[in-house]
Amino acid sequence: MQGTIDDTTAVLSTDDQLVLAAKADRAQFGILYNKYFDSVARFVYQRTSSKDEALDITQQVFMQAMIALDKYESRGFPFSSWLYRIALNEVNRRFRKNKNQRTINIDDASIQHVMSEINEPNSEEKEALLMMAMQELDEDEIQLLEMRFFEKRPFKEMAEIRDSNESAVKMKVYRLLDKLKGIMEKK
Amino acid sequence: MKYKINKNQAPLTDGELASARNFNTVIKGYRSMKIPFYRSGKFLTRGSAIIVAVAVALIVLFDEKAEKPKDFISPPFAQAVIPADSYTVDADSATEIDYKSGSKLHIPAAAFRDADGKPVSGKVILKYREFHDQKDIFLSGIPMTYDSAGQTYVFESAGMMEISAFQNGKPLTVTPDHPIRVEMVSNTAEDRYNTYYLDTAAKKWVNLNQANLVPVQVRQMRRGKDSNLLGNATVAEEESDSTSPVLIKFEDDVKKTTAAVKAIEKEKPITIAHADKTKSKFHIIVDPVQFPEIAMYKDVRFQVKDEKNFDRSSANVDWEDVKLKKMTGLDYEITFGKGDRSFKVIATPVLDDRDIPAAQKIYDKKFAEYQSKLSQRKAAEEKAKKEMEKVMATQRLRDSLYEANMNKSQLIYRTFTVNKFGFYNCDCPRQNPADADVTAIVTDENNEPLNLTELCLVEKNINMVCSYHSVNRECKHLKFNSTQDNVLWAVTSDNKLAIIDVTSFKAQQSKTGNVAFKFKVIDKEFKSCDEVKKYLEI
Incomplete structure (x- = not known):
């Protein structure tokens, strides 16, 4: 099939149908599981430092999704947003339970992306400052940073994952960038 | 790190x-x-x-009184509910309503439909109320939990409101393409709150995914409200001047009308005295704009007041310049000038006897005109002053409401697009505090076990109310943040308020295990929410 709009509609309706089928029989959830396993696993791994732990949490996410599936209602968002939200809860729960330090994974491209957003040159010195500045952010701000600049998610999807609205997310991201720049300038 | x-x-x-x-x-x-x-x-x-x-x-x-299942919205005290204000509105025309908190309701024309979906015309009763703090939430009896991705959260509220409408006692609905807009005053400027609608049929809050925050500086907001008094709904957001433009407008009106009164007072006709043949006089052509009271008469001359000190030789000088200045009473100061020389004299305007009758007629006519103009201008001045006082009183009321209710440096609006009547809320879902997790053994101050139908934990600095269930006089997994100030508000099975204040909570708290919480039971039948609120201090 050609044409992006029709394709999207088709995918959404398929997900809705799959959810309905899985609500009636959890064995049917396997199709959704296989469809979204990789993206959820990468989402979790972005927030953990061990592959084994990330894959373990991912399995847990799908188990939680199956438990909560009866409460799931399609509100026009992709099913994946709902899964990511469960994943965020699960990652945070795991950190709290094990009293582990929250992990942030960042690569060179993401550093460059953040630097350009805050109009700072990409140097070793600035990178060190950015790392220090990130230590002063709260969990909510780290989530925004991760989703927007490390995972390059659109604001719309970020809003869906966070069960928020797009304009609020945008405003928060812009404030976060101001905050990061402010902290770096003070250091 | x-x-x-x-x-x-x-x-x-x-x-x-x-x-x-x-x-x-x-x-x-x-x-x-x-x-x-x-x-x-x-x-x-x-x-x-x-x-x-x-x-x-x-x-x-169990030999216990079977409890009736609670309604979904179940205020703890039937006589102490947050009252709604009622407004009569004309369904056929657009209406704006100022609620006592400073919130504003914008109701477009044709906003109402009846139960059959038919447009409603004529008078409609609109009811509106707000819930802002933990006390309001507790007294509302509205469930404040929210399920997201299978996890249950408690709402931290930035303000909640209920709106409904009736005609002939029958509930109405909102015309889908004519939604009502509510700008609700909020007590927080934070942008982490979403907009939710309470679906009472499905018994759950639904995220509307609407942006709701309209932060405006206090002065600017007041200015915006004042603008609305003039029928102009725009809110000035960028101005830094601290005075309301509406107030400025009324102040200007007062200034203008006062100036108009002063201007007419200048035109007050004066009676011209008879000339004294023994005194020196001179003739001056006066500017009728500056000295209308003299210009209105013909052949007025200025008579020297203090003849003894008047240098008569000055009359022989061919003066090049003359200035006239009104002094007190009928006196004028006249300054003659020529080059560096000048000469001053105090004089009064006079007329020869033969000109007095004609002058009197002119005076009578002009004085009548003057009095008429003066009374008109004074009435305009009085009206402007009253209008200004009205605006100032409105502003003072809002200021006092603001100070009393908000006590914050900003006044914030949250906007709701109302296309269904019911409850709307600006909330942020939060997890229950979980630093301490105890089994609460519930007793009164005499260690007598208490049966509770409601048990709510409130943390002082978070605008949320965490509901817990107490079964058989104990509550398992009562979770709270032990480092913060907490209170417990409860309702006993015989509908009495039971409370534990911050000090008692701190004295009784522990982080784990069984904790005996001794409640102070208020043996009183409440008739209003204000009566209850007196006991709900945090």
Whole structure:
């Protein structure tokens, strides 16, 4: 099939149908599981430092999704947003339970992306400052940073994952960038 | 360090993902996982027979009064609900309503429909109320939990409101393409709050995904409200001047009308005295704009007041310049000038006897005109002053409401687009505080066990109310933040308010295990929410 709009509609309706089928029989959830396993696993791994732990949490996410599936209602968002939200809860729960330090994974491209957003040159010195500045952010701000600049998610999807609205997310991201720049300038 | 930061962590490979992907493990885990009975959808359907059986058994086994199932919205004290204000509005025309908190309701024309979906015309009763703090939430009896992605949260509120409308006692609905806009005053400027609607049929809050925050500086907001008094709904957001433009407008009106009164007072006709033949006089051509009171008469001359000190030789000088200045009474100061020389004299305007009768007629006519103009201008001045006082009184009221209710440096609006009547809320879902997790043993101050129908934990600095269930005089997993100031508000089975204040809570709290919480029971039948609120201090 050609044409992006029709394709999207088709995918959404398929997900809705799959959810309905899985609500009636959890064995049917396997199709959704296989469809979204990789993206959820990468989402979790972005927030953990061990592959084994990330894959373990991912399995847990799908188990939680199956438990909560009866409460799931399609509100026009992709099913994946709902899964990511469960994943965020699960990652945070795991950190709290094990009293582990929250992990942030960042690569060179993401550093460059953040630097350009805050109009700072990409140097070793600035990178060190950015790392220090990130230590002063709260969990909510780290989530925004991760989703927007490390995972390059659109604001719309970020809003869906966070069960928020797009304009609020945008405003928060812009404030976060101001905050990061402010902290770096003070250091 | 708060966070562990990994740089350039090796990514998950497709092979690693493929080998980890195993749905059988998940479904086995799911089936072996103990699902709390109350979270199981199937329980509610397939298990209904069991519920009935167990319910019957419980009633038979326990010698306790069977409790009626609570309504979804269940205010703890029937006589102490947050009252709604009623407004009569014309359904056929657009209306704006100022609520006492400073909130504003914009109701477009044709906004109402009846139960059959037909447009409603004529008078409609609109009801509106707001809930802002923990006390309001507690007294509202509105459930404040929210399920997101299978996890239950408690709402931290930035303000909640209920709006409804009736005609002839019958509830109305909102015309879909004519929604009502509510700008509700909020007590927080934070942008982490979403907009929710309470679906009372489905018994849950629904995220509307609407932006709601309209932060405006206090002065600017007041200016915006004042603008609305003039029928101009725009809100000035960028101005830095601290004075309201509406107030400036009324102040200007007062200034203008006062100036107009002063101007007419200048035109007050004066009676011209008879000339004294023994005194020196001179003739001056006066500017009729500056000195209308003199210009109105013909042949007025200025008579020297103090003849003794008047240098008569000055009359022989051919003066090049003359200035006239009004002094007190009928006196004028006249300054003659020529080059560096000048000469001053105080004089009064006079007329020869033969000109007096004509002058009197002119005076009578002009004085009547003057009095008429003066009274008109004074009336305009008085009106402007009253209008200004009205605006200032409105502003003072809003200021006092603001100071009393908000006590913050900003006044914030949250906007709701109302296309269904009911409850709307600006909330941020939060997890229950969990620093301490105890089993609360509930007693009164005499250690007598208490049966509670409501048990709410309130943390001082968070605008949320966490509801807990107390069964058989104890509450398992009462969670709270032990480092913060907490209170407990409860309702006993005989509908009495029971409280534990911050000091008592701190004295009784522990982080784990069984904790005996001794409640102070208020033996009073409440008639208004204000009566209850007196006991709900945090």
